[in-house]
Amino acid sequence: MTSARQTRDRLIRYAASVGLWVFGSLAADARSLETIIERGALTLCANPNALPFASKSGPVSGFQIELGEKIAEQIGVKLTREWVVSAIQYRRADCDLVLDTIARKDAPPEGGVKVSRPYHRSGVVLAVRSDSPLSSLAGLGPDQRVGVPVGSLVSMTLDKGGTLTSPFVFEDEIVAALANHEIEAAAVTPVTVGWFNQQHADKPLRLIPAFDNDSDLNWNIAAGLFRPDDKLRQRVDAAIETLLADGTITRIYARYGIELRPPQ
Incomplete structure (x- = not known):
């Protein structure tokens, strides 16, 4: 049986992995492009145990880490990582960047966070077994x-x-129950299904776009920048434009079984 501590830790891990923290609680000072270039590093906050998003010691680093490295490379600096697994650590972390931030025009983030141009479209899909x-x-x-x-x-x-x-607490539990014939379908994100299929090629799940017409169940994904100056935001936007145009982001996502979808 899962202990209360394990449940709490997994909830924190899930929230962190999909960029749902309240950025207004972050304590870092504003950073300019000049400061980051002088320091020679862009700092990404990520969870150390949240594949496919990020991992400190797993078999792969996670698509957030790979994308963060490419963005930093475009700026001309290295990527440093702040590993965070709790709300307290997020508040204390010195973050410049958090990836997989939900970008909605009707609900901009608070606390000085600015989002980059979106690079991906996500939301909720209906997953079923391949023989359904x-x-x-x-x-x-x-x-x-x-x-x-x-x-x-x-x-x-x-x-x-x-x-x-x-109801389930975690999406990975939902798709596992689906594969085990405990439920008939799963309402989850494409990332969860793509990663599951990557790990379970013998019993892949199939996606049905059952919620495409519901704007509340679909959203754009962007990079979250904590109190950036205009030059830093513009440089990150330009980096993302380049990485989209040359197929880098598509290839990164594909390594984790995820299809990059154009934002809307």
């Missing part, structure tokens, strides 16, 4: 359940529409 006949939510039988993150917006949306759901 399902092609939409409408095909679910009256007794078939969809696994959902507990307390999530998609959970409320499906419940309101009369779809039976089964």
Whole structure:
């Protein structure tokens, strides 16, 4: 049985990995492009145990680390890492950059955080087993359940529409339950499915774009910069433009089983 401490740590790891921390709590001073160039380093805050996002000692470094290195390279500096696993550590960390920040025009981040130009489109998809006949939510039988993150917006949306759901704390638990035939479908992010398929080629899951028309369940992904000056923000935007144009970001994501989707 999972202990309360393990549950807490996994919740922290998940929140950190998808860029959901309240950046207003970060204590670092504002950084200019000139300061970063003089220092010779761009500091990325990431979780040390949150693949496919990031890892300090895993078999691969994670796509956030790989992308951070490429952004730093474009600026002409090295990437340094601040490994954080708790809200307290985030508040104390000296971050310049946090990746996988949700970028929404109707809900800009607070606390002096500025987002870069978006480089990816994410959201919620419906995952099913590869041998499932399902092609939409409408095909679910009256007794078939969809696994959902507990307390999530998609959970409320499906419940309101009369779809039976089964709540889980973590997305990796949802896709594992799906693969084990405990549920019929899963409402999760494409990153979770892509990474699962990368690790379980013998029983891959299939994606159904069941929520594409719901703007609340789709969002752009960008780099979060803590109190950057205009020159730093412009340089990061230019770096991302270059890395998109030459296919670098596409290749990084593909190594983790993830398809890069153009932002909207």
